[in-house]
Amino acid sequence: MEDQIVRITSRLVAPFIQVYGIYVILHGHLSPGGGFSGGAIFGASLVLVALSFNLEVGAKQISHATASVLESGGALGFVVTGLVGVAVGANFLANRAAGFPLGEAGEFFSAGAIFIITAFLGIKVASTIVTLFYNIIEGEDKSGDAH
Numbered sequence: 001m002e003d004q005i006v007r008i009t010s011r012l013v014a015p016f017i018q019v020y021g022i023y024v025i026l027h028g029h030l031s032p033g034g035g036f037s038g039g040a041i042f043g044a045s046l047v048l049v050a051l052s053f054n055l056e057v058g059a060k061q062i063s064h065a066t067a068s069v070l071e072s073g074g075a076l077g078f079v080v081t082g083l084v085g086v087a088v089g090a091n092f093l094a095n096r097a098a099g100f101p102l103g104e105a106g107e108f109f110s111a112g113a114i115f116i117i118t119a120f121l122g123i124k125v126a127s128t129i130v131t132l133f134y135n136i137i138e139g140e141d142k143s144g145d146a147h
Helices: 004-026 035-052 055-061 064-087 113-143
Strands: none
Touching (some): 004 113
């Protein structure tokens, strides 16, 4: 796409969208939002940059290989956090029973494992959106449909 208005607007707006996505991920245990919605916001901002400019510019923010590693790492972190509860004799994804400290209600670190789980889920969702985007674009390029 060669539209300068789209490029300038996305260059100005994308950082704010990314900061908001991170905010939604990190505050999901205190307010509406969380890992899925925040990850979707952040991932969509990365796709916006790639569509506004080109895949090479989008890959400078996050490459397909990096997105794949983050996708696996987010899932692995989620499972490992859940297995902490099993390791201490509690349920999978246990919170207080697994020994995660609970703070004062409404404070940033007040939800124990929920904060950690939400962060890993946000990483997983954002990187999955980017990975799916790259897979779709690469699939279209190989079949000769998109040019």
